Amino acid sequence: MSLLEVETLRVAFDTEAGPVEAVRGISFAVDRERVAIVGESGSGKSVTGRSILRLVRPPGRVAADRMHFDGQDLLALSERRMRAIRGQRIAMVMQDPKFALNPVMTIGDQMTEGLRYRDGMSRRKARSIAIEMLAAVQIRDGERVMRAYPHEMSGGMGQRVMIAMMLIPDPDLLIADEPTSALDVTVQAEILAILDDLVKQRGMGLIFISHDLRLVSRFCDRVLVMYRGKIVERLDANHLERAQHPYTRGLLNCLPSIGGDRGALPVLNRDAAWAE
Amino acid sequence: MPLIEIDNLHVTFGKGRDAVRAVRGVSVSVAACESFGLVGESGSGKSTILRAICGLAPVTGGNIRINGVPMPKRRTKAFSKRIQMVFQDPYAALHPKRSVDATLAEPLAIHGIAGRDERVVRAMHDVGLDPRFRFRYPHQLSGGQRQRVVIARALMLEPEILLLDEPTSALDASVQAEVLNLLARLRVERSLTYLMVSHDLAVIDHMCDRLAVMQNGQVVEQLDRAALANDGAVEPYTRALFRASEHDTMGRVFPE
Ligand SMILES: Nc1ncnc2c1ncn2[C@@H]1O[C@H](COP(=O)(O)OP(=O)(O)OP(=O)(O)O)[C@@H](O)[C@H]1O
Ligand SMILES: Nc1ncnc2c1ncn2[C@@H]1O[C@H](COP(=O)(O)OP(=O)(O)OP(=O)(O)O)[C@@H](O)[C@H]1O
Ligand SMILES: [Mg+2]
Ligand SMILES: [Mg+2]
Numbered sequence: 362m363s364l365l366e367v368e369t370l371r372v373a374f375d376t377e378a379g380p381v382e383a384v385r386g387i388s389f390a391v392d393r394e395r396v397a398i399v400g401e402s403g404s405g406k407s408v409t410g411r412s413i414l415r416l417v418r419p420p421g422r423v424a425a426d427r428m429h430f431d432g433q434d435l436l437a438l439s440e441r442r443m444r445a446i447r448g449q450r451i452a453m454v455m456q457d458p459k460f461a462l463n464p465v466m467t468i469g470d471q472m473t474e475g476l477r478y479r480d481g482m483s484r485r486k487a488r489s490i491a492i493e494m495l496a497a498v499q500i501r502d503g504e505r506v507m508r509a510y511p512h513e514m515s516g517g518m519g520q521r522v523m524i525a526m527m528l529i530p531d532p533d534l535l536i537a538d539e540p541t542s543a544l545d546v547t548v549q550a551e552i553l554a555i556l557d558d559l560v561k562q563r564g565m566g567l568i569f570i571s572h573d574l575r576l577v578s579r580f581c582d583r584v585l586v587m588y589r590g591k592i593v594e595r596l597d598a599n600h601l602e603r604a605q606h607p608y609t610r611g612l613l614n615c616l617p618s619i620g621g622d623r624g625a626l627p628v629l630n631r632d633a634a635w636a637e
Numbered sequence: 638m639p640l641i642e643i644d645n646l647h648v649t650f651g652k653g654r655d656a657v658r659a660v661r662g663v664s665v666s667v668a669a670c671e672s673f674g675l676v677g678e679s680g681s682g683k684s685t686i687l688r689a690i691c692g693l694a695p696v697t698g699g700n701i702r703i704n705g706v707p708m709p710k711r712r713t714k715a716f717s718k719r720i721q722m723v724f725q726d727p728y729a730a731l732h733p734k735r736s737v738d739a740t741l742a743e744p745l746a747i748h749g750i751a752g753r754d755e756r757v758v759r760a761m762h763d764v765g766l767d768p769r770f771r772f773r774y775p776h777q778l779s780g781g782q783r784q785r786v787v788i789a790r791a792l793m794l795e796p797e798i799l800l801l802d803e804p805t806s807a808l809d810a811s812v813q814a815e816v817l818n819l820l821a822r823l824r825v826e827r828s829l830t831y832l833m834v835s836h837d838l839a840v841i842d843h844m845c846d847r848l849a850v851m852q853n854g855q856v857v858e859q860l861d862r863a864a865l866a867n868d869g870a871v872e873p874y875t876r877a878l879f880r881a882s883e884h885d886t887m888g889r890v891f892p893e
Pocket of ligand 4: 802
């Protein structure tokens with residue numbers, strides 16, 4: 362039995378213009394490993410992550426044949442039990458970290474809230490854990506950042522604060538939605554090393570949502586490729602060259618490279634049949 | 638005369654023990670029709686410089702001149718018609734209660750520009766947004782779709798200067814290529830000037846003629862494209878970034 366098992370997950374939203382099928386029957390399992398979800402903008406990656414944590418609100422509709430986490434049926438849990446799992450056992454680093462953080466609460470209060478009120482830790486102890494975590498994500502002026510509000514963070518700092526915050530409770534499963542999209546390669550490497558360590562040393566499961574196929578090929582174990590709400594391909598991360606799907610194969614050609622000729626970059630001609 | 642002149646700029650947020658000297662004596666000039674890149678560590682002051690040009694940061698010293706004219710104290714209508722910014726944080730940049738249609742049409746209404754429907758539809762098409770997203774609200778869009786709305790809005794007024802803060806960081810390679818191609822094409826067609834921030838050196842190299850490297854509020858190095866490609870960077874941070882990015886392109890997953 363895997364840590365997380367998802368069978369035939371469907372998510373639809375009712376909009377004024379009619380229903381939008383964001384996720385169209387996907388199945389996957391995650392163990393104590395690094396699983397990547399890649400795919401085009403709008404393909405359903407974030408919605409998939411959010412539905413695992415029951416964060417899709419009406420008029421969004423989530424249905425699945427089965428959704429089990431560590432032996433518990435996530436579909437049947439009461440809202441109260443779900444709250445206990447959310448953030449504690451399954452944490453999610455949101456794609457828009459500044460939006461996900463509480464704008465009127467200092468970073469320090471948000472980071473230490475759980476430690477103090479749930480774990481009953483002293484203010485001092487909680488603070489020192491939070492500052493240590495900020496240092497781990499390469500935030501040097503942790504003291505100042507603890508006193509600051511989310512809007513006072515740079516883009517990349519907000520991302521790192523969110524990662525630090527989600528790692529404090531030591532979750533069994535981390536869903537990281539584009540966690541390093543605002544970070545340059547040098548800081549990115551440090552963050553990935555932390556995540557790697559948590560998977561290898563502490564047996565955390567990691568769902569790494571990213572649009573960066575190259576990054577994922579180096580960092581993850583397995584890759585799920587989504588296209589228009591479906592998983593169209595499943596690959597071993599170190600064998601992406603075996604990709605069959607034209608979307609996956611076309612993706613890497615679109616990237617610019619240093620010293621390139623600066624001509625128009627190749628783009629994908631999407632085929633309606635890919636979505637089938 | 639350069640189109641954008643930043644001269645010994647200082648920006649300090651807050652005061653006392655929490656004062657952050659986000660920008661410390663930065664001088665950069667960008668010629669008309671040039672595309673200039675800003676790279677650097679997270680938190681080094683890149684976004685703050687772009688915001689200062691728009692009058693959205695507490696400038697404590699130095700000057701910013703556009704075409705030789707010092708920046709107006711308050712952002713005027715004429716100024717925003719000339720200079721538009723694509724903010725790094727698409728969610729924060731969009732009004733939650735405004736649909737894509739309303740967001741894109743608003744600048745047209747303010748500036749009394751006709752042809753609303755046609756312009757909105759074209760702007761959406763330009764950034765690769767399907768017309769069915771037109772009446773959606775920000776929370777009903779994916780991260781990359783929101784980023785494209787922000788880019789489309791900046792293009793509505795056909796400004797001559799575009800300040801682009803990580804414009805493609807939330808986009809997958811195929812959509813990024815479409816947006817970069819659009820920006821490159823517009824720059825030629827409309828003689829635009831870009832000042833662009835990205836953490837991706839390959840994107841900067843593809844789009845920009847020159848770049849400045851920032852660390853801790855200061856520009857530590859300025860170089861042009863040829864110097865970058867010929868391994869001419871001197872600063873350890875630039876070199877580390879270059880080596881890591883080079884490694885990135887070398888490690889192609891699919892052989893050509
Ligand atoms: N509340 C909503 N109402 C209607 N449609 C929605 C809603 N939330 C998401 N969608 C749509 O569902 C689809 C999947 O969205 P999702 O956010 O999962 O994309 P994504 O794969 O994470 O893309 P990106 O890489 O751009 O972040 C998108 O087309 C989006 O417009
Ligand atoms: N409104 C604000 N109040 C206080 N400090 C701020 C504010 N805005 C930015 N800062 C601080 O100024 C510094 C520079 O921030 P800036 O957003 O310019 O960085 P950046 O180079 O764009 O980084 P990133 O690549 O992470 O986006 C950071 O230390 C940040 O915390
Ligand atoms: Mg997303
Ligand atoms: Mg920034």
